[in-house]
Amino acid sequence: MTPIFRLCEQYVGKSAELDPISAEISGVSAGFAPATDFGPDGHAARAELIRRTLAELSGLAVTSEADRHAADHLRERLEAESAWHESGEPLRELRGQFGLVNLIRDSVDLLPRGDDDRWRDVAARLEAVPVMLASWRAGLDLGLDRGLPAARRQALEAAAQAERFAGVHDALVTSYGDGPLAGELAAAAASAHAAYTETARYLRADYAPRAAERDGVGAERYAVAARQSLGADLDPVEAYAWGWAELERIEAEMATEIERVRPGASWPEVSAFLDETHCVAGVDAYRGWLQERHDRAISELDGTHFDIAPPLRTVEVTIAAASAAGSPYYTPPTEDLARPGRTWWPLGGRERFATWRELTTVFHEGVPGHHLQMGAVMAAGDTLSRFARIEGVSGHSEGWALYAERLADELGWFADPGTRLGMLAGSALRTARVVIDIGVHLELPLPDGSRWTFGKACEVLSERGRANSHRVHPEVVRYFGWPAQAISYKLGERAWLAARETAMRRPGFDLKGWHTAAVGLGPIGLGRLAETLERVS
Template identity: 30%
Template sequence: MKTTSFALLAALWLPAGLATAQSTKKPAPATKATTTTAAASATSSAPLAKLFDTYWEDRAKLFPLNATSQGDNRYNDQLPNDQTRAFRQQQQQFYQQYLGSLKKFDRSKLSAEDQVSYDIFQYEMESRLNGLKLNSWMMPFAQFYSLPNTLGQLGAGTGAQPFKTVKDYDDWLKRIGQFPVWADSAVSNFRQGMKAGVVLPRALVLKMVPQLQAQITTDATKSLFYGPITRMPASFSEADKTRLTAAYQQAILTQLVPTYRKLADFLQTEYLPKARTSTGLAAVPGGAEMYAYNVRLMTTTDRAPDAIYQTGLSEVKRIRAEMEAVKKQVAFQGELPAFFTYLNSEPKFTPYKTPEDVLNAFRAIQARITPNLPKLFGRTPKSPFEIRQTEAFRAATASAEYNRGTPDGSRPGIFYVPILDATKFNTTSGMESLFAHEAIPGHHYQLSLQQENTDLPKFRRFASYPAFSEGWALYCESLGPELGLYADPYQKIGALGDEIHRAIRLVVDVGMHSKNMTREEAIKYMMDNEPISEQGATAEIERYMAIPGQALAYKTGALKLRELRDRYAKQLGSKSDLRAFHDEVLAGGSMPLAVLERKMDAWAARQK
């Protein structure tokens, strides 16, 4: 079993409005900041701060599900129909208005930190506007980005949607009451895509149907959405308990179940026969432009897909050599593919009997690294942290992931581990590197410190640029030896498996979407170069089919962070401080790589 990173994907690829956008353009060229007095600098930046605050308030109204995920509960009763042309036009006007307002400021007269904010905001607005020009709305959701799945997570009562007060319960009823109309519009968009030839691959549709069918039941009490009723606070009055119980049963049976059935039946009977047998996005009209946009979106660079592909080939070759060294260390006789088979089939590598055994193994990893964290970080998050098993309804198609907590600590950061069968959970799957990536110090440190930094404008506190966020998490895997990990060669091979996995992504993602590599060829390439089961490789490849370009972010960002670390260590010599480097990288939150590099170059200059 290979459990691989899937952090932040929901935040990035939910339907329009549920994601934090990235940009397709480079930020404005760096300019030398004008020397000003502190007072003048503060005065000049106050209007900019107001612009950012107003934007964030307007954004929360436009995208209430985003607000809910960030702990802003003012719009928990709303579910806008983001599948309409009118909503897309509303977005276009929204981003254009704020881009125009930003350009009224003279960037050269802003403080250094405000220049960073200016660049990120410009990047964000331009990216959103560019994305709205594409026909990706004709493919409203897939198995890895799905409002129907998101509603399941929210409605179960264990996610971001709160169920603490009577109003909370009523808010959810109002929110899901708008789901049927959303679904009708999504079906309409799918149909327009069918006419235009902009359709999903058949292999993905086959995975979507069972996800929807899982929510179909004739017994409301058996529904995932009945969870909040089973955990209703004892403080509620008997009248409210009776009313809400009846209302939830009615909503499940008359709104939710019929809507999930309608979507499942449409995909099964009408859409599946029209779904494409091809693999890559280039096979649909306008697909090449969509992929080029996604590559820029996810890497926050202008690197050509072919250059990224060549980097992937080079990295795969380098990491395979390191794997050969570990194979020799454990005295395994045979070629690497045979070694991979051994790692996946040897009984001693599947010692667990229950899901709790697996979770306890991850808790032991956390205990092992904790004493070493102060050597690498001066700042640590205040946010609580938990390790949980992924909910059963989505575990079959989920990867291990981190869900950010709320800034006030009311909801902890959660490291979710899908455990379909504990007796098949393999210790060589890279458990140590997985924890360093998804949990601590990876996503939990980066996201929590970002959210807790109240000096940042809110659009930066909650930003998520995958090249930064996933790049940071993958970079954290490389900190394993410094954290006390990978002493066991089988954990080392697991870490190398995770690293080569990200390198393979560069090859197969570009290969499928711009070089005519088929799904089957991509699965084979992955299995030939890392210890992964066919089931695991299939799930990964189908993920990249569903969200083209996203898988490129990890290696792109990690390589840039390692490049910067090595550059400053060489420049600063005896003044080089790894803790200070890490703290500075995390201090400004997630941002495009070009903005990060300028910011870090300025930091290094100050250290001299």
């Protein structure tokens, strides 16, 4: 192992010690630890680890191409993270969707279970929920005292989420049965549920009155967030203009597809028709349909356009029943591949599920999307640094997942005009994200000169982004509370498509070989993506 690879290994290990919850979510194989300190001391310790690692990296010699790639990725990610710490963002890290409350809840669900030793870990994690939430509240209080408030909207939305989580672990405790740990698990779950309730009270009564009324973060904070999400500096004015033009292009393609599905129909008419004719009823049927489509995609791709390692030929569909997030999401396998990759599907209060819309998301979250890419990185072994196997770049991974949807279209997997319309509607949603996110946070005017509000963002996402009604509110909450993350999808896809177009001009281009080599490189910031993929054979 070279000194650079060793430094990457050491950083992952030390980072996992300081933040075992994030390590659990990312699939790091490490000894069990019940809690992360999400308070000021925990943030300071993680910032210091970043500073020490960057200082040590600056003194190490690059001895190979693999070394150079590992060093570039480590440096880029840690510099972006360091800027986030220096800006004081950890002290106002408050998101109504995909925030820390959700992270803690998922960290319980992801723990392995089986024998009583593992169930003791589950009990310990549940007992740690009050401690972790208290540390987070302490950090938020310090942020308020230092004049670093999060938006009031995010406080109220996170409070509602925390309130919903009171009782969320009961099914887990019930699944254990009446073994010797039943009482301990029940008491630990009750303690966790009480902590969710107290956190909801705190956010509403204590934090929200002192929070910021403004939703947008402004240019300086947005630049830091964009660097984190994209691994590149952003020209927001150019991206904003491109987003509106891309939305118009997609809308024209959708109009053609609507004519194929139901000539002369409007969008509301054709979507209502497809909701009735391309759907499944009931949660069990929904789960079964999702699992079958995941499995079929793996079967059809393996050995043709990709070589999928045996441990990655399984994706586990998980229904996220208590989640209020509008969007499905993915968690990768563990480093040892013992825990499978999982896709998580919120119900959004539905009992009928429009499969014509959701087929494209199966390819996005599963194969050839996140599972194939992130799973391949986990399975890469020592060819990639441990840091590269664990720490990704949203623009790279989400861009690949949108590219995967486009690839599925090229492979004819949307032969049914309804499902292809669903794919285009999904692309419109991701493009609407670009203009909403940049427009809100930088206060850029809409094409008609009007200003962004929460209501206007919901309107654009519904009417131009073609979002399902159950997704509109949580999606917009997410954009308002997680600046620059939502732009990583379409801007990442744009970068992947441009890189492939360049590669295809070379004599002897082979798409399967390009895919294999590109995925095998591991995560890359968009600032280096084109340059790096030019060297892929």
